[in-house]
Amino acid sequence: MENPLTHADFLTAEAPREAAIRFRRTIVPEQPREEVVSARLVATALGVYEARLDGAPVSDSVLDPGWNAYEWRLPFQTWDVTDAVRGGSGELSLDVLVGNGWYRGDLGFEGANANYGEQIALALALELVFEDGAVQTVLTDPSWRAETTEVLRNSLYNGETIDARLRGEPGEELAVSTVDVDRSRLIAQAGPPVRRQETLRPVRIWTSPAGRTLVDFGQNLVGWIRASLQGPRGTEIVLRHAEVLEDGELGTRPLRAAKxxxxxxxxxxxxxxEPTLTFHGFRYAEVTGWPGELRPEDLEAVVVHSEMRRLGSFECSDPLVTQLVRNSVWGQKGNFLSVPTDCPQRDERLGWTGDIAAYAASASFQFDTSDFLHDWLEDLHAETRHSSAGIVPIVVPDVLKYAHFGDDFAFPALGATAIWGDAAVWVPEALWWAYGDRDRLATHYPAMVLHLESVERALSPSGLWDEGFQFGDWLDPDAPPENPAAAKADPHVVATACLYRSASFAAEAAEILGKAADAERWRALAERTRTAFQEHYVEAGRVRSDCVTVYALAICFGLLDDVDREKAADRLAELVRAGDYRVTTGFAGTPFVTWALSDTGHVEDAYRLLREKENPSWLYPVTMGATTVWERWDSMLPDGSINPGEMTSFNHYALGAVVDWIHQVVGGVRPAEPGYAKVRIEPVPGPGITWARTRYESAAGEIAAHWSTEDEGFVLDVRIPDGVPAEIVLPGGAAHEVVGGEHRFVA
Structure with missing residues (x-):
């Protein structure tokens, strides 16, 4: 079926830049409305839009059409409006509110003010099919009218101003014109819609030391505040949002330039x-101008994120570890809003590739990310394919190519980057193991090729990836606040190790897809890389820069021969103990350090590292009251002050990547084959946790494991979907094969 937007005009109108525009049209149906057998509305925007038919929303989604690589993938939505059309009589009233969204969002940091264009626009088609087969199609064209609205200001970073005095009143008439848009960019929406998911009422309202009214919703979340009230006409209510308090007041410094x-x-x-053309990352709000007493029933926080079905859950005897996993879940909800963002609150909110490379496996257990990350990977491929050097960008969509950084900000010259660029391989790898979709793997494979070819061009004659800028073990806790790249781990050791992992999975993917020549090519690259790594970076089991991260990567990625692996594992455990079980890793090492310890027999060290409470550690933020994962191990210092670094977020999922290990090793639920076609239940108990309960909703049904050491030794109860084979491995190594059903094992 032809996309009707092919013939629709993209309409714009001259209005103040911060204001939202309403486009409207009155439609006279060619036959009585009750004779309509089907009706669909197809729409998209340069910006974000909300469509109403006879005054009622056509959808419960918000911020449509979402954020994609608009230059090549501009998604449109199709709504079934049959009931709305048949439910009325006479003329149809169609109006659409259009705001700036990501398209004209002044995005980025350090004054980047990156935009896709300076004109927001709407394209729409309403198609009515009558009982006799006749079809009436209404398209956007210059005959539509445009007007100002009650939304005087809308910005994703800065917020929204709504003047209720203007509601229901005709706005100022605006001149309508058209924008030239390449219709080949139009695609049917592939990612899930953004929706309101839940609401939270305030848990506390009080007066700050400075006399300001503060509200605590009890959870760091993403969305907005819905307010209900009555007061004198013209009264202004101001709501400021922040994630934390500092000195008893709203802690807004981490927002940087975002208002x-x-x-x-x-x-x-x-x-x-309800300010639906923006979103905020916040737990607290400061309310100014409220007439009379502010009550909890007057406000509710509306939680907003992309539609994702919850798949996995975990809880255990240690309430702090349980809360850590809960924080990871909330961090994912907050940052999976159209794209997987780094943080949801400051002047950034970008799809940083390194963050999701670290976190994709954890995310894909907690929620069904198959469509969400597939859509994002399509953007990654488009951005990489169209880049001049075929390099995976550090953010996807890559709006930073439109940035206007000032002379006082020096952005590093970037080529191919480890971890960030490796997202082209690691995210599809996580999706493959989580969902086992061969067609999707085939779709994502070309971007793997582009990434690996870009790295091949960057290798030195030695076969090492040891030239050019690397982010390395970003946010190593020992790095100074002003220089998060100054890690203990040699960035080129990290990069070369990452290349080996990526080449190895690309070879596996090529084999699965029947690309024998490619599989051989990537196997050869992996082997050359492994040989170079051992020759230049390994000596008697010691890995260059001799820190936790390089040992974790070398062990987990399989870069070491048996003798060196054993020595490296002992050295890793020695370093972890010498650090009093404080975390010493950043983005590169954090997802792998507990794996490297437990897989080499150092289970007690892994558990002690997980359960450490002193800063820096995974549980330190939990002890400080965190309800999401922080960007820095010490985003808040022990004295309650905010980290002095300019880059400090309290909702940043990357360092929560340890929950993948928690799900699989502590919880024991693992895929033995892609998509859990075969299951492995192998919990590995350790000190300080006496029971754990894990569940995962696979395509075949629920997988569950509950183990306890409290009563009669080790007891494991499992539930496997009917017909699904499973291998049950008990502490000590005893293994049992079962197919479906509920089973109990005692060791």
Whole structure:
């Protein structure tokens, strides 16, 4: 079926840059509305839009069409509006609110003010099919009208101003014109829609030391505040948002330039405000101008993220570890909003590739990310394919190519980057093991090739990836706040290790896809890399830069021969103990250090590292009241002050990548084959945790494991979907093969 937007105009109108525009059209159906057998509305925007038919929303989604690599993938949505059309009589009223969204969002940091264009626009088609087969199609064209609205200001970073006095009143008429858009960019929406998911009421309202009214919603979340109130006409209510408090006041410094402020102007009647053209990352709000007493029932926080079905859960006897996993879940909800972002609150909110490379396996256990990350990987491929050097960008979509950094900010010259670029391989690898979709693997394979070819061009004659800038073990806790790349791990050791992992999985993917020549090519690259790594970076089991991260990567990625592996494992455990079980890794090492310890027999060390509470550690933020994972191990210092670094977020999932190990090793639920076509239940108990309960909703049904050491030794209860084979491995190594059903094992 032809996309009707092919013939629709993209409409824009001259209006103040911060204001939202309403496009409207009155439609006279060619036959009575009750004779309509089907009706669909197809729409997209340069910006974000909300469509209404006869005054009612056509969808419960928000921030449509979402954020994609707009230059090559501009998604459109199709809504079934049959019931809405048949439910009325006479003329149809169609109006669409269009805001700036990501398209004209002044995105980025350090004053980048990156935009895709300076004109927001709408394209729409309404198609009515009548009982006699006749079809009436209404398209956007210059005959549509445009007007100003009650939304005087809208910005993803800065917030929204809504003047309720203007509701229901005709806006100022605006001149309509058209924007030239290449229709080949149009694609049917592939990712899940963004929706309101839940609401939270305040848990506390109080007056700060400075006399300000503060509200605590009890959870760091992403979305906005819905307010219901009545007060004198023209009264301005100001809501400022932040993730934390500092010195008893709203801690806004981590927002950097983002204002995160909504303003509501009262009509004099009963008003409900909901700023749906923005979003904020916050737990706390400061409310100014509220008439009378502010009550908990007057406000609710609306949690917003992309639609994702919850798949996995975990809890255990240690409430702090259980809370850590819960924090990871909330961090994913907050940052999986159209794209997998680094953080949801400051002047950034970008799809950093390194963050999701580290976290994809954890994310894909907690929620069904198959469509969400598939859509993002399509953007990654498009951006890489169209880049001048065929390099995976550090953010996807790559809006930073439109950045206007000032002379006082020097962005490093970037070529291919380890971990960040490796997202082209590691994210499909995580999806393959989680869901086992061969067609999707085939779709993602070309971007793997582009990435590996870009790295091949960067290798030195020695076969090492030891030239050019690397982020390395980003946010090593020993790096100074102002220089998060200054890690203990040699960045080129990290990069070369990552190349080996990526080449190895690309070879496996090529084999699965029947690309024998490619498989041989990538196997050869992997072997050359492994040989070079051992020759230049390994001596008698010691890995260059002799720190936790390089040992974790070398062990987990399989870069070492047996003798060196054993020595490296002992050295890793020695370093972890010498550090009093404080975390010493950044983005590169954190997902792998506990794996490297437990896989080499150092289970007690892995558990002690996990359960350490002193800073830096995974549980230190939990002891400080965190409800999401922090960007830095010490985003908040022990005295309650915010880390002095300019880059400090309290909702940043990357360092929560340890939950993949928690799910699989502590919980014991692992895929023995891609997509859990075969299951391996192998919990590995350790000190300080006496029971754990894990469940995962696979394509075949629920997988569950509950183990305990409290009563009669080790007891394991498992549930396997009917017909699914499973290998059950008990502590000590005894293995049992079962197919489906519920089983109990005692060791």
């Amino acid at each position: 995160a402020t909504d303003v509501f102007v009262l009509s004099g009647g009963e008003d409900v405000f």
